[in-house]
Structures are given as structure tokens and as C-alpha cells.
Amino acid sequence: MDELIRLRHELHRNPELSGHERATGKRLRFYLKKYKPNELITGIAGRGMAAVFNGSEPGPTVLIRCDLDAVPIQETSGKPHSSVANGASHACGHDGHMVMVSGLASQLNTNPPKRGRVILFYQPEEENGRGAKNSIEHLRRLNLFPDFAFALHNMPKYPIGSIVLAKHTFAAASKGMIIKLIGKNSHAAFPEKGINPALAIAEITQELCLLANKSDFDDFVLTTVIHIRLGDVAFGTSPGYGELMLTLRSFDNEDMEKLTAKTVQIAEHIGIKHGLSIETHITDDYPAAVNHPELKLLVKELASKQDRVVVRLKEPNRWSDDFAHFAQEVPSIIFGLGVGEDAPDLHSPDYDFPDEAIEHGIEIFDSIVSHYLR
Numbered sequence: 304m305d306e307l308i309r310l311r312h313e314l315h316r317n318p319e320l321s322g323h324e325r326a327t328g329k330r331l332r333f334y335l336k337k338y339k340p341n342e343l344i345t346g347i348a349g350r351g352m353a354a355v356f357n358g359s360e361p362g363p364t365v366l367i368r369c370d371l372d373a374v375p376i377q378e379t380s381g382k383p384h385s386s387v388a389n390g391a392s393h394a395c396g397h398d399g400h401m402v403m404v405s406g407l408a409s410q411l412n413t414n415p416p417k418r419g420r421v422i423l424f425y426q427p428e429e430e431n432g433r434g435a436k437n438s439i440e441h442l443r444r445l446n447l448f449p450d451f452a453f454a455l456h457n458m459p460k461y462p463i464g465s466i467v468l469a470k471h472t473f474a475a476a477s478k479g480m481i482i483k484l485i486g487k488n489s490h491a492a493f494p495e496k497g498i499n500p501a502l503a504i505a506e507i508t509q510e511l512c513l514l515a516n517k518s519d520f521d522d523f524v525l526t527t528v529i530h531i532r533l534g535d536v537a538f539g540t541s542p543g544y545g546e547l548m549l550t551l552r553s554f555d556n557e558d559m560e561k562l563t564a565k566t567v568q569i570a571e572h573i574g575i576k577h578g579l580s581i582e583t584h585i586t587d588d589y590p591a592a593v594n595h596p597e598l599k600l601l602v603k604e605l606a607s608k609q610d611r612v613v614v615r616l617k618e619p620n621r622w623s624d625d626f627a628h629f630a631q632e633v634p635s636i637i638f639g640l641g642v643g644e645d646a647p648d649l650h651s652p653d654y655d656f657p658d659e660a661i662e663h664g665i666e667i668f669d670s671i672v673s674h675y676l677r
Contacts, residue, residue: 312384318373348437362419366449370429399656403664416676459646464663465612467639488543500545589623
């Protein structure tokens with residue numbers, strides 16, 4: 304365990320943002336080679352990699368996934384292993400995810416699968432929503448696509464080592480939308496000669512903030528305005544261009560389709576009314592993470608056999624995880640691992656994944672492997 308703690312501290316100290324996980328992968332490869340996977344495949348969807356452990360008999364392929372990237376948050380924990388990267392940290396606990404999956408490599412080295420194969424998959428670019436979708440395409444081409452896929456997310460505010468399960472959806476669907484409003488510049492002394500998007504932006508913002516209160520949706524939806532841009536700082540100019548950026552969120556994928564369509568409809572209707580051209584662009588697109596019911600029962604059963612506290616969420620987590628793309632392609636589950644009631648919230652600048660949780664994640668993953676392959 305001391306070796307894994309040192310690895311986590313090294314990963315925590317040196318976070319890398321989405322698409323830049325080169326040194327992170329190098330550190331992990333150095334660790335994994337000691338435990339002799341049958342294959343260690345790199346360059347999957349960018350910086351992703353897979354450590355494959357084969358059984359001697361035919362059987363299913365079980366994929367255990369973790370995420371490599373950090374978040375653009377300046378750490379303030381003050382720990383000796385705090386991030387040395389300016390403006391980046393593992394405030395989401397992905398360092399813990401990597402180490403728990405890496406710890407499973409040691410278990411597989413000493414107690415390998417008897418049948419099938421285990422793929423320890425280190426996925427890049429989770430935080431921008433591109434990693435899982437791109438990885439699935441690459442895994443198929445490499446003949447590494449699984450029969451079952453598993454992932455966990457560390458969860459503060461729950462007892463350490465507890466397992467947190469959702470009824471159906473574990474994490475919400477979300478997407479970023481950029482609304483571009485194109486009008487016409489004019490002199491600030493003659494704004495009537497131009498088309499300033501200011502009033503349209505104000506009206507669209509108000510409409511979108513009220514959208515979640517409408518009865519058009521089956522479950523929870525939310526629109527959050529995150530950024531507004533109007534022209535440039537030039538007091539002699541009435542601007543002719545503006546942008547509105549927002550995050551759409553829902554617990555249901557069909558509600559997300561409705562929410563997206565209604566948001567675009569509102570923007571276009573108000574934009575046309577004010578004489579503007581409207582363009583909309585989607586980014587950071589995450590579907591809802593809907594768990595396979597049989598895998599939920601399996602994880603619950605395995606957790607109970609280990610005498611773990613099992614918590615059932617009253618509603619899905621509002622945050623998103625791009626593991627949801629796996630759930631759309633193959634029987635999958637993402638569940639929560641409690642990391643302590645007093646742990647800071649995820650994405651807090653003082654968050655640091657607790658070392659005490661490492662062994663709990665390894666144990667539950669190893670029990671999944673044993674169920675299918677030993």
C-alpha cells in the first residue's frame with residue numbers, strides 16, 4: 304500500500320489537463336510494467352492506455368476504467384504533495400481513480416484471471432467529455448471492446464469505503480451551449496444605425512433561467528448561464544456581436560433532447576425579433592449515465608459480502624461523467640465509493656483524495672474480477 308500511496312502523491316503533485324496527460328501516462332506505465340500485463344497498449348484516443356491480463360480459458364472481457372486528467376482549479380490544500388502545476392489540480396480525485404485501478408494490477412499479477420481477460424483502461428479527456436466516446440471507437444479497432452464495463456467515482460460526504468448506488472441514472476446528462484448573436488456595429492453616438500445584441504442577450508437569459516420551471520419535462524432539468532460576452536471595451540462603439548454560454552443539465556436523455564431544442568428555439572425566436580443572426584454550438588456533451596440493472600444488483604451483492612455500507616441515492620448526481628458513453632454501448636455501471644463524511648466537496652480547491660480509500664476501491668474491483676473470471 305505504501306507504494307500506491309507514493310504513486311498517488313506523485314500523480315497528485317503533477318496533474319495534467321485534458322489532452323495533455325503525457326507525463327501521467329509515463330508514470331503509470333513505469334508502475335504497471337512491474338506487474339507484467341500480457342499487453343500494455345498506449346496511444347488510445349490520444350494519451351489513453353490499456354493493461355490487459357489474459358486468462359488461460361475462454362471467457363468474457365471485463366473492462367475497469369479510470370480517468371487520467373485533472374481540472375483547471377488552483378489547489379489550496381497545503382498538503383506536502385500539493386499540485387505544482389499552476390491552475391491545475393486533481394480536485395476531482397482522478398489521481399485516486401488511477402491508483403485504485405493500478406493497485407488491481409498487483410492483484411492480477413499474483414492472482415490472474417482463469418478465463419477471459421481483464422482490461423485496466425486509463426482513459427484520457429474525461430473532463431471535456433471527449434475521452435470515452437473517442438476511446439470506444441479505438442477499443443473496437445484494437446479488439447479490446449469489453450463485454451462488461453465498470454467504473455467508480457470517489458464521493459465525499461459518505462462513509463469511507465461505502466458503496467453508493469443509483470436506482471437507474473448515476474450521473475446527469477449535461478452539455479455546454481454557445482449562442483452567438485450577430486448584429487451590426489455602429490458609433491456609440493448613433494446606436495440606432497447598428498444592431499446591438501444587448502437587449503436580446505438580456506431577454507434570452509431571462510427566458511432560459513425560467514425554462515426549468517416549465518412542465519414540458521419528465522424530470523429534473525437545469526439551465527445555468529456561465530458566461531456572457533458583449534462586444535469589446537470601446538466606449539465609442541455600440542457592439543454588433545455577443546455570446547451567451549450556458550450549461551444544460553438533465554437526469555433523462557430524452558429531456559436533454561427537449562431542453563436543447565427549446566433552448567435553440569428561444570434563442571432563435573428572440574434573435575430574429577431583434578434583427579440578429581443566431582448560431583448555436585454544442586461542447587462538453589455528456590449523456591446521462593444509466594446503469595445496467597443486473598450490474599447494479601451484482602455490485603450491491605459484492606459490497607454486502609464485504610460488509611460495506613451500501614447507500615442508494617435518492618436522485619442522480621447533478622454532475623456528469625463521460626463513462627455514460629460506455630453505458631450506451633455495453634452493459635456498464637458507474638458507482639460511488641465513499642471517501643469520508645468530512646471530505647471537502649469535489650472540485651473544491653482544497654480537495655485531496657484520501658489515501659485510506661485506496662484499498663477499498665481495489666477490493667471492490669477485485670471482487671468484480673473474481674465474480675466473472677476466477
